[in-house]
Amino acid sequence: MSTDQHGLAITGSGEAVRHYDRAVDELLHFRVEVDAEAAAALAAEPGFAMGNVLQAYLGLLTTEVNDARAARERFAAFRASVRPAALSPRERAHIDGAQALLDGDFRTCGARLQAITEEHPRDALALAVGHQVDFFTGDARSLRDRIGGALTAWSENDRHFGHVLGMYAFGLEEAGHYDRSEEVALKAVELNARDVWGIHAVVHTYEMQGRFGDGVRYLDARLGDWSTGTFFNVHNWWHYALYALESGDIGRALGIYDAVLAGGEGAMELLDAAALLWRLRLEGHDGDGRWEALADAWAPKMGEAFYAFNDMHAVMSYVGAGRIAQADRLIAGRERYLAEIRPGVTNQEMTARVGLPVCRAVVAYGRGAFDEVVDLLYPIRHRINEFGGSHAQRDAVQKTLLEAALRGGRRDVARVLLSERIGVRPCSPFNWLKQGVLAEQLGERGAAAAARLRAEDLVRQA
Structure with missing residues (x-):
């Protein structure tokens, strides 16, 4: 039996383990080479347990139904040939966790990975995959505490300590600990300048605090660290575009869309593209023909239900492209999906x-039925996290609710929503501009002018 780069016993040949270690390193860096290294580990030893586990996890983390189907088939063949008695308890637990994820049971997978990290807090794969599972399920507490509970088993002498800090920083941010999140994330990037997840945690912290000027400056200063050599660069460009929107720079946001977000093929890229265009649509920008290609790209991925968060962004794309009937068909398909009993999915x-x-x-x-939008979203607005994503991503839903309330004359609802938003982010120009819209509707011209001036001042100050 060998040991991996973090000192954990692992069953496999030296060559297979070396490729596995490299694959984990590539995964933590969000680099495309993770797939090649995982494949090389299995080429060296087809029955290598942790290599098969890693490949199964990778097949699910894309949130692509076709990738998941292929991963299930490969993993079933592996399980038919493996001898569990020859493996360590940790490896068997990983096999069970991967199988739960392949079966669509995110929560059981997360619990099994948590059990692994309680006994083996230096299992970087269990931490990284568990962190993503928490993200997919919108579990902010676990995003924080899964990593926090393992942190003392790591030190600055560890090669991947910075990556663990980066994950912890993101969990802190999602749990609302913004000052601590910024401190930890900056330390993570100090230890590893190309830790794109750590950079991403800094960016999220600034987003949630309304510090869009700081966010732009930070991303500009580290452009070379996050914008190339990683499959996560598109998402960080999306964050850059959100900062541009907050400052009212629609041209820059569209420039980022055209240069980076347009033409994506994977679900993660399409999701970012739809999320940006939808925010623009809420502000009255029709997309100038950009929606059609995006809707076309989503269509072949939506035949089978797999991840509800993706469904929302596909529907946004269909509505943006004027394909209401296509959106209705997707919804009808998901209604049929719910009629099928699938325990644990x-x-x-x-x-x-x-x-x-x-x-x-x-x-x-999309139909202009703004009362219906409010009636659908207002009752669930405090549990939107249950279908995954981050606070920043889910804000598209909250902004849809707010805009519907303003356009539909639901002023009491709009007042509540704006009061909440301004209370949390008083330095957000967007919040004050919408406060101005509400004040105008109420006939309070002075208050409307003051709110707009406040928004302009915040942009200048940033």
């Missing part, structure tokens, strides 16, 4: 509790 619960109401609300918005 997390996505069914996500779809029923959040995914379908949100998709219906997006279609209602």
Whole structure:
């Protein structure tokens, strides 16, 4: 039996383990080479347990239904040939965790990975995959504490200590600990300048605090560290575009879309593209023909239910492209999906509790049925996290609700929503501009002018 780079016993040949270690390193750096290294590990030893586990996880983390189907087939063949008695308890636990994820049971997978990290806190793969599972399920507490509970087993002498800090920083941010998140994330990037997840945690912290000027300056200063050599660069460009929108620079946001986000093929890239265009649509920009290609790219991925968070962004794309009938068909398909009893499939619960109401609300918005949007979204607004994503990503839903309330004359609802937003982020120009819209509707011209001036001052100050 060998040991991996973090000192854990691992069953496999020296060559297979070397490629596995490299694959884990590439995964933590969000580099495309992770796939090649995982494949090389299995080429060296087809029955290598942790190599097969890693490949199964990779097949699910893309949130692509075709990738998941292929991963299930490969993993089934591996399980038919493996001898569990020849493996360590940790490796057997990983096999069980991967199988739960392949079966669609995100929460059981997360629990099994948590059990692994409690006994083996230096298992970087269990930490990284568990962190992503927490993200997919919108579990902010676990995003924080899964990593926090393992942190003392690592030190600055560890090669990947910075990456662990980067994950912890993101969990702190999602749990609302913004000052601590910034401190930890900056330390993570100090230890590893190309830790794109750590950079991403800094960016999220600034986003949640409304510090869009700081965010732009930070991304500009580290452009070479996050914009190349990683499959995560598109998402960080999306964050850059959000800062541009906050400052009112629509031209820059569209320039980022055209240069980076347009033409994506993977679900993660399409999701960012739809999320940006939808925010622009809420502000009255029709996309100038950009929606059509995006809707075309989503269509072949949506035949089978897999991840409700993706469904929402596909529906946004269909509505943006004027394809309401296509959006209706997707919703009808998900209704049929819910009629099939699938015990333990997390996505069914996500779809029923959040995914379908949100998709219906997006279609209602496209039809101009603003009262219906409010009636669908207002009751679930405090549990939108249940279908995954980050606070920043889910803000598209909250902004849809707010805009529908303003356009539909639901002023009491709009007042509540704006009061909440301004209370949390008083330095957000967007919040003050919308406060101005509400004040104008109420006939309070002085208050409207003051709110708009406040927004302009915040942009100048940033």
